[in-house]
Amino acid sequence: MSVLKKEYDIGVKRLWRCHVCNDLHYGAAPPLLCPTCGAKNAFVQVDRDEALKIVGERGGALVTTEAIIEAWKGFAKFSEDYKLVEDAEMVSGLAEGVLANQKAHGLRYCPCRLAQGDFIQDLKLVCPCNFQVQQTYAERGECWCGLFVKREKQ
C-alpha cells in the first residue's frame, strides 16, 4: 500500500476500467490484477458516465429476501473469522428489514440502527457493515444485529 499511497490520493475514490475485459472498480487506486480476467496493470481511470454506460441495466438485482440471503452466505462462506448466524428465522427477518430500507430509503441499511441523515456517514450502516470493528463484535462476537457471528476456532 505504501507504493499506492505515493502514486494516488487514497482519500479520493475514482472509477477504473480494465482495458482488457471492461471490469469496473471504484476505489482510490486501480487493482494491480484484474479479478475477472487476471490482466496485470490493466486499469485506466474513466469517468462516471462511461462507467454507468458500461453497467447499464446489467449486473443483477437483489430485490428479494432470498437473493439477499444468498449474497450474505456468499460473503461469509470463505471467511475464517465470521459466518452467518444459524438462526433461519432471524436471518429471514433481517433480510426483510434491509429490503424494506432499500425500498423506502434507497440502500440496504441496517434495520437495527437509525441513519443519521448524512449520506456518507450512513454508508457505514449498509449491510453487511464493517462489523468487525464494532463493540458488540469484540464483546459478544456478533454484529449489532447478530446476523454475522464469530466462527468458533477449531
Added chain:
Amino acid sequence: MSTSDKLIWFSGKECVHCKRIRPIVEQFQAETGKKITELEVWHSEDNAKVMRGYGDTIKKACGGDLGVPAFYNEKTGNAVCGTVTLEKLKNWAG
C-alpha cells in the same frame, strides 16, 4: 428537546431484537404500572428526529451508533440500549 417526562422506547419495525424485547417491555409495564411510549424510527421521520435529538446520549449507550432497541428516559436523561433485561429496564426507569 421535549419538556415531557416520557419513558421512550425507540424501535425499528423490522429489527429482530425489537420484536424479541417486546414481551419484556410489556412485563415491565404490567409490573410497574409505568408506560413506555414506543416510537418506531425507520418508518416515521418525526420519530427519527426525536431519536436524533437525543443522539449523543443514545449513541454513547449503544457504543457509537443510533441503535435500536434504545430506551430514553426524558426525566433523567439516561439511555440504555440493546436487548436489556427487565431488571435493567427497571433501573433505567427509576
